[in-house]
Amino acid sequence: MENTKTLIYDGSFNGFLTAVFIAFEEKINVSDIQRNSHGQNGLFSETETIFTDVHKAKRVWNGIRNKSHNAISNVYFAFLSETDGIELMLFTYIQKLMASKNGKQLDYSDGIVLRISQLARSVGREKHRMEAFVRFQLTKDEIYFANIEPDFDVLPLISKHFRNRYADQQWLIYDVKRKYGIHYNLEHVELVSLNLKEVHFNKVHKSDAFLSEEYDYQTLWNDYFKSTNIKSRINRKLHTQHVPKRYWKYLSEKKETA
């Protein structure tokens, strides 16, 4: 039991990668990797606080990527799932990957590999859903504004998508649960952390933050949504399967039902 330690990092992805770097370099027998806010230190293991070092993080990133492109995206996506104990699982995953001769092929019959790829897929699914379900509302100061409340921390994953798509309008997507947003100012995307007093659900009542024209378009969209439905083919189960209820309060076409 020499050199058994719990590594404490700052919660950032780079911080986690730094921890992995140090664990490998110092041949630490890692008993856990925890974010500093967690504070659940094991009773008998020593702790070491990791200071995020972008250079070291980058070396780990490149190391994994050189083994497999698939693996690096799995690691990043699964990390964003914020699942309890994800750090230790990812650490084991990276160890296995580094030890394997043929890193390109992932061994799906291995429990950890399968679990990580499943988590990564769930996060990927929600990333895709957020690209679909963001509903911008045009504010009086000409910013297209949207609230989201995803299960996983997907803002970093969707930023590029929206930047490519809405290059000529200012927009802000705000994660209500994690209290930060991404803002595009016609030049680039930046992280903003703000504490909004009011969460803009798609309520039927109007907020004076938005132009009245905004509500006209919401009504048109709502109407369109209704008139494009074929009543003789109704299938509500399929409908809720595709559009889970937890997203409804932010969907303008679901205004009345939410």
Add this chain to the structure above:
Amino acid sequence: MNFDRIQEKLNILADAAKYDVSCASSGSNRTNTNKGLGDASKMGICHSYTEDGRCVSLLKILLTNHCIFDCAYCVTRKSNDVKRAAFKIQEVVDLTINFYRRNYIEGLFLSSGIFKNADYTMERLIAVAKKLREEENFNGYIHLKSIPDTSDELMYEAGLYADRLSVNIEVPTISGLKLLAPDKKHEDFTKPMLKVKNELLRFKNERKIIKSTPKYAPAGQSTQMIVGATGETDKDIMYSATYYYKKYHMKRVYYSGYVPVAEDSRLPSIGSQVPMLRENRLYQTDWLLRFYGFAVNEILDKEHPNLDIDVDPKLSWALRNMHHFPVDVNTADKRMLARIPGLGMRSVEKIVNARRFRKLNWDHLKKIGVALNRAKYFMVCDSRNWERRDLDAEKIKGMILQTSSGKFRSQYSNQLALFN
């Protein structure tokens, strides 16, 4: 914007367009390069789903529901007594842009009733697309419905602005078409399709020499057939689909279960059920043909002109071809793995990857996500017990039906499967 008037038009013209099931916004490659609006990339996005469970990806509307034709299956037919409306070109442009900016849609799907004649109508559809591209700098997805009998010049122009073009052949057999759409000829559909196909080929060739050749319908062309309106068999439908895939290089063929919209002695009566299960089986077959390496005559032939209702087409094929099974998952090639009922292409990939590391047994397969309730009768793996024992096809089918719970389960009886 005269909101009330637009609202009324939108209701009428969205309602009339909903029977066109094509909704995909995928397969294009129009990227946002000049700080414009929109980006039509390979992967499509469904922004919402209607209460009937279909995806909403594009603003799907008619430019007008005035029509000079009288096709029996169509809500917009001239003899139908419905409210008529027509959008102005600018109105469609404004709606598209404003919906797109709010992230409601991937783009526009524009179809139309026929006012005057084919070319006159088509010119207007093209004008909308042109305005979106050239004045609004819009790079989102545009699907234009080609009006049957449109001239070659206009089909050429349409492809310069649209991502996808489609002409609906609507009725899968020529005799059915004569019966239900007496104003239309088979050639009215195929001529514009042929033009598009040839332009796509020409673009591909010129592109090799001149990189800057303007894009021509980068997401290709598609078509739609109505199912269950004229008593055609599944074989008629799938053979005809195969023909369009091969001959006209279709990206997609859509199958639309006929929704009764007219009281007409030639058609199923109003209130009769939409053949949704049949439609589902046709899509499954379409998938087997495009992604699983099946040939159409393996699934449908003279003796089997219709797809089974109680089991999916791959299982049905396997039950008729028991001599190919059991397949050994640890050694079989991809083509054969893909033919095992219950194995999708994703599972096939995972199996091929995983078996490099170790021999796979039932536990591994279960974890990978194979639908073992079907697959176990058709495969052997690194486990001793082989589920098939001395079961014959009938028994296997019965056992699978007893343990499965498909979404259409309530529509057929378990008893029938066991005793017929």
